[in-house]
Amino acid sequence: MSPAACTRPRGPAVTPPEPPPPEAPxxxxxxxxxxxWRHTLGGVVALAPTPADPCLLRGEAGKVWDLLATAGxxxxxxxxxxxxxxxxxxxxxxxxxxxxxx
Amino acid sequence: xTGHSPAARSLTSYGLAAATLPPPSQALDERxxxxxxxxxxxxxxxxxxxWAIGDRCLPTTDEQLAEAVDAHHDACVLxxxxxxxxxxxxxxxxxVGLAPVVLKGPAVAHTAYPDPAxxxxxxxxxxxxxxxxxxxxxxxxAAGGIRRYPEPRxxxxxxxxKGVSLRMPSGAxxxxxxxxxxxxxxxxxxxxxxxxxxxxxxxAGCRLRxxxxxxxxxxxCLHAVLGxxxxxxxxxRDVAQLVSAGAALPVVHQARAWCIESVVAExxxxxxxxxxxxxxxxxxxxxxxxSYRCGxxxxxxxxxxxxxxxxxxxxxIGALGAVPGWxxxxxxxxxxxxxxxxVRPPLERWRRGVRSLLAHPRP
Numbered sequence: 001m002s003p004a005a006c007t008r009p010r011g012p013a014v015t016p017p018e019p020p021p022p023e024a025p026x027x028x029x030x031x032x033x034x035x036x037w038r039h040t041l042g043g044v045v046a047l048a049p050t051p052a053d054p055c056l057l058r059g060e061a062g063k064v065w066d067l068l069a070t071a072g073x074x075x076x077x078x079x080x081x082x083x084x085x086x087x088x089x090x091x092x093x094x095x096x097x098x099x100x101x102x
Numbered sequence: 103x104t105g106h107s108p109a110a111r112s113l114t115s116y117g118l119a120a121a122t123l124p125p126p127s128q129a130l131d132e133r134x135x136x137x138x139x140x141x142x143x144x145x146x147x148x149x150x151x152x153w154a155i156g157d158r159c160l161p162t163t164d165e166q167l168a169e170a171v172d173a174h175h176d177a178c179v180l181x182x183x184x185x186x187x188x189x190x191x192x193x194x195x196x197x198v199g200l201a202p203v204v205l206k207g208p209a210v211a212h213t214a215y216p217d218p219a220x221x222x223x224x225x226x227x228x229x230x231x232x233x234x235x236x237x238x239x240x241x242x243x244a245a246g247g248i249r250r251y252p253e254p255r256x257x258x259x260x261x262x263x264k265g266v267s268l269r270m271p272s273g274a275x276x277x278x279x280x281x282x283x284x285x286x287x288x289x290x291x292x293x294x295x296x297x298x299x300x301x302x303x304x305x306a307g308c309r310l311r312x313x314x315x316x317x318x319x320x321x322x323c324l325h326a327v328l329g330x331x332x333x334x335x336x337x338x339r340d341v342a343q344l345v346s347a348g349a350a351l352p353v354v355h356q357a358r359a360w361c362i363e364s365v366v367a368e369x370x371x372x373x374x375x376x377x378x379x380x381x382x383x384x385x386x387x388x389x390x391x392x393s394y395r396c397g398x399x400x401x402x403x404x405x406x407x408x409x410x411x412x413x414x415x416x417x418x419i420g421a422l423g424a425v426p427g428w429x430x431x432x433x434x435x436x437x438x439x440x441x442x443x444x445v446r447p448p449l450e451r452w453r454r455g456v457r458s459l460l461a462h463p464r465p
Contacts, residue, residue, distance in 0.1 A: 033306065033307035034307045035306065036185045036305075036306050041170070042174075045178040046182070047183065047186060049186075049306070054182050
């Protein structure tokens with residue numbers, strides 16, 4: 001082993017600048033597996049696992065539920081739905097109907 | 103031929119490839135609609151009604167559409183609540199090492215129909231090995247379930263009963279089955295075979311046991327023919343649905359092994375007749391059912407289940423011949439003759455049972 005290999009550099013340690021954190025991939029969402037649900041003519045009847053009453057997902061909420069048959073990001077939902085469905089997604093999250101996809 | 107309206111029969115066959123009864127071509131008048139909705143409620147046809155309306159195959163007025171939407175919504179709300187009850191009960195039973203098998207409504211809705219929303223149900227049914235019945239009842243009563251009918255004598259549930267019906271704290275009805283039918287034919291079912299041939303169903307992330315496809319059809323036949331005095335339309339639809347999904351002759355071999363061929367043949371021919379299905383559709387099993395000739399012995403057993411003479415007493419007495427072994431028959435007879443005082447039926451019920459038995463003497 002050469003002496004140079006075990007000497008420490010003199011002077012203040014210089015920390016190389018950290019590379020910028022890699023951009024986190026956008027969250028992907030899916031239907032919560034434990035939700036019991038049915039399609040009806042008026043929307044989707046869904047029952048989250050926590051003690052709660054069934055609720056009816058009408059209109060855009062039912063549409064998002066259908067789109068989440070396969071996991072997707074908010075952007076992908078927007079693309080499929082034609083406009084921003086983020087607020088609807090947030091609402092489904094509050095209701096416990098949707099969870100992050102692994 | 104039947105007391106069902108043409109619209110209800112057409113609706114019950116909706117979506118089957120073998121269907122011939124045309125749905126109404128225009129919105130029904132008020133009287134016909136009211137009759138149809140009575141049948142939809144009583145026969146649990148709201149899912150088929152919603153399906154036909156959604157496909158634009160059943161014209162409605164705006165008011166009729168709103169009523170149909172409400173009826174189906176209510177049925178779906180009940181279905182998901184019952185499925186939650188099913189998952190909770192199954193978890194409790196598994197926790198103590200029991201292995202229930204899901205029967206009827208949820209099992210058929212999720213395995214036989216293109217969309218479970220088509221097939222409503224009103225209770226939860228679980229099949230258990232006979233030796234697990236007492237433990238299962240204890241577990242579910244500890245969870246707040248209340249027996250709807252007391253056990254006639256200690257040990258009756260696991261030896262002879264069709265099952266135990268419980269009312270759970272949520273109000274849901276949960277039936278624990280020892281066998282698949284009341285009376286004589288219930289004793290003909292090969293119970294170990296049922297548990298040896300189960301498959302699984304994934305429901306809300308839980309893996310549940312259900313009957314194998316052959317046994318599921320046999321159970322649908324038993325339920326359609328023996329479950330009520332008159333077959334319910336949805337039970338007949340289940341038979342047609344399962345047959346149309348590709349039932350094959352092994353079903354007949356199994357029925358023969360259990361001595362329930364007459365029940366299976368009657369279930370299929372009655373379904374085909376009332377639902378107006380093409381006799382040439384459905385394959386070999388439908389051809390077999392139409393050519394089957396019921397013997398006198400089987401006919402007499404079947405007749406006990408139909409018409410106004412049917413009673414739990416007559417079915418119980420009529421089953422004596424199918425109870426295995428002389429000691430079994432003796433124990434069964436004693437349980438029937440000397441139930442606990444608290445559950446002793448009025449004498450008139452026994453008289454009716456004996457009268458029914460005399461009307462259909464033992465083969």
